[in-house]
Amino acid sequence: MNFKNEREFAQKLDRQDNLAKYRDEFIFPKVNGKEVIYFVGNSLGLQPKRARKYVDEVMDDWANLAVEGHFYAEKPWWDYHERFCQPLSEIVGAKPTEVGVMNTLTVNLHLLMVSFYQPTQKKYKIICEEKAFPSDQYLIQSQVGFHAKTVGFDVNDAIVEINRREGEANIRIEDILSKIDEVGDELALVLIGGVNYYTGQVFDMKTITEAGHKVGAYVGWDLAHAAGNVELKLNEWGVDFAAWCSYKYMNSGPGNVSGYFVHEKHHNDKDLSRFAGWYGHNKERRFLMEPQFDPVHGANGWQISNLPILSMAPYLASIELFSEVGMPSLIAKRNLLTAYLEFVLHEIDKETPNTQFEIITPENQEERGAQLSVYLHGQGKELFNYLMKNGVITDWREPNVIRLAPVPLYCSFEDMYEFGQILKTGILNN
Template structure:
């Protein structure tokens, strides 16, 4: 009752650190579990958004998830800048719904000398577009900017290589593709080149103190090297336990295999939608495998709410965005090709 498979509460984050690192393509000390996603974004802006008079801009997509937009705007204001001047928004071209890779790189190039941080998602929450994290990071670094990512819809979905790509920081939740449950603890990544940089600003807490002397209650603060040096309080035990259960499955299956099946499932879904739903639907998500994850955003030729209600009544779990978009996301861990076929068959009968 008190130890549970030999796991001690004070070491609970040890059991999620290595498998989390494997999922995001990182070294173990580059990863920490803590807080929630938006809170971690704020904590990562402390060391990695250091605006100056000449270099103060944040480059991000125009249709970012609202919480990301709120976080960035509040950080910019906190540092004394006007979001209208400091936030550079990248929008799709007229008549298009997703961003072109080259357009992203062109904006970074245009504002390079005045940009402090490029902050993008790994996968766009509405369209399901997956971004070229490696190229975006390289473009930011070319001009001396930091590169950070919100991986809420990418972790457990894409085959990530954060260390190899040189990403400065990344944050994610664990209740989507990682299946750790609503409100589960979030994660963050800090590249190893920053692991022992004492000059980094941070908001510190006792759980970020060097583990060897953490319980000595000594002063001054000495950061644990790596991402765990940004932790504030001890991680909630029950939240970590649900994450452990999920990560054991990811370790067993392997993220490469999960991604491979995910690509095949969505390719099958696209084929079925085109064959059975015809002009009644438009797949918003890019069809190129490298530019999508498991999610396909599908625009209907009619209001989505009644269609979504009927799908739900039939036991088909999907998601809607009014007025006309339904999001289908077959998960390779537990969805089958037969289930994908059944979902499209039901959708076709409703259109």
């Protein structure tokens, strides 16, 4: 498509957009009395209008039924989490029995590592990416430190980071594969973010998973920036486990409940370690209060605690939107919207000679989702502050990067054009 950096052109794209109506499903903050241009759905998605209805429904059931809400609410609480299995399976490319909802992201990764990180003195290393999100770094460091004390391996060489080449913003797939081969029999686990939070790079999860399995390692993925954003085929790719937060692209609310995946090939493995709890026990016998743990078959067998219904309610509301739209339609709009934003950035770059934009997110659509990370040469945080004061909500990452996430559910093409005009004014006036 031949793009134009013109308001009329952007409005034409919006009129042709089959998903444009979903913008009205969300509540936008306002700056100076005007709805913001919201580019931080990769940190916290906007609130769906229907979320309040779902939360109020739980509050009303609690008020009117109290404890009986577990069984007699319109959506009974005791199996509330099962309503997520089908729609989530479609979002992450899994079978309904392979997905569940519980806890928060890092908690779930810790719990899944109970099953999938069982190091020995000879097989104890973990491969992760350089500059992973800090929670993942802390998670892996603490897991390695915990096991090193009892197993007896050298904690200093247990974590193997895949580095970017000098002068490059992204990690090359060939460097990941060669490092997996190099570590070989000592590799216990590959654990990488499916989409790098800083650059927006989407990793080739299928190829990396195959490489990890080839040397006898488990492979897991942190899908915080991938779920609801990029195409996933977790079952087909043979991924061992994965987890994701629900409050970014899936709009469930701040710090909300996490989703997780355990491949069906592990469901009948009685030797696989796990931390057990009451809600992972055989559903039909749960209220018999039996002394021996008998896990529910499937991913729900990794459940531990009673369900956080009030947290799940807004997530269920958002999942309903995803079911209506479908990931193929979201991805198609995402690609066009992100490409148009990229075009607008390049056009503004030409019109502002004192600034150079370096987009460090891969240009290839197969290697990016709804995010462009932009290095601002010749501009500092003053420009970011200008954008925020003028109704463009984005975020800043040191040393000089702004991340822009044009979420297809609620961002418009006219947003992309308007952002370019605000950006241009900010550069020329600073």
